[in-house]
Amino acid sequence: MSKYYGGGIDYEVHVCSADEFTCKNSTTDCIPLSWMCDLNQDCFDGSDEAGCKNNCTDDKFRCKNGRCIPKHWKCDQERDCSDGSDEDVDVCQKITMII
Numbered sequence: 001m002s003k004y005y006g007g008g009i010d011y012e013v014h015v016c017s018a019d020e021f022t023c024k025n026s027t028t029d030c031i032p033l034s035w036m037c038d039l040n041q042d043c044f045d046g047s048d049e050a051g052c053k054n055n056c057t058d059d060k061f062r063c064k065n066g067r068c069i070p071k072h073w074k075c076d077q078e079r080d081c082s083d084g085s086d087e088d089v090d091v092c093q094k095i096t097m098i099i
Contacts, residue, residue, distance in 0.1 A: 007091060008015070015061055016030035016054070017030070019032065019033055020033060021033055021036050021043075023043030023044065023045060023047050023048065024043065024045055024050075025043060025044050025047065025056035026044070026046035026085075027043035028035055029043060029044070030044075031043060035048060036048045036049075036052070037049060037052035037053075039065065039066055039067045056068035059071055061073065061074045061086060063080075063081030063082070063083055063085045063086060064081070064083050064085035065081060065082060065083045065084070065085070067081055069081060069086060073086055073089075074086045074092075075087060075091065
């Protein structure tokens with residue numbers, strides 16, 4: 001928190017820490033950097049999801065909705081993708097047939 005004085009008006013400005021993202025709609029809204037580009041809108045204006053490429057790394061599974069989850073969550077009988085694509089019958093059946 002920084003305090004400013006000027007023109008007879010005192011006001012405080014919240015400054016986000018180095019491990020936080022400042023939402024564009026407000027200088028007081030801070031979210032953890034890890035919440036950026038996670039396909040969940042955490043800032044009211046959605047600025048934490050703007051311009052994200054959402055490319056999954058090799059150790060991740062891409063849900064049909066674009067979210068990335070750990071590969072070992074795929075076909076584990078728990079729905080981790082909000083669209084259920086990690087438990088899709090066709091996808092999981094192919095894995096079972098390979099094993």
